[in-house]
Amino acid sequence: MNCPICGAATVAKFRPFCSGRCADVDLAKWLNGSYAVPSRAPEDVEAALDAVEAAQDDTQKPH
Template sequence: MSNATCPICHRPTDPQFRPFCSRHCADVDLGRWFSGTYRFPSFRQDNDEEQDEYRDREG
């Protein structure tokens, strides 16, 4: 038996909604991604050469 807990509410997980305990907690997590609550850091600068080359081709 697994001791895994839901990352949203910390109740035991349900295999059907893993790693969450319910559809509700899965939807809460998805909403956090959509709203920008969860983010990955970016080290790209606005003036990166690759970005400038893309703009030149599109322009």
């Protein structure tokens, strides 16, 4: 089995990764939303659009 992050051979201690570093890289991808599963549900699309509009409004306001 190869590490899904770098392709190196896995180590039992960090399986399915080869090192703690690759495990941390994978965790960071989960935490920042890189592994998000897209949804086509209308409620999700509307919520995402509302979030984008709110973020744009926040960036236009002076601090």
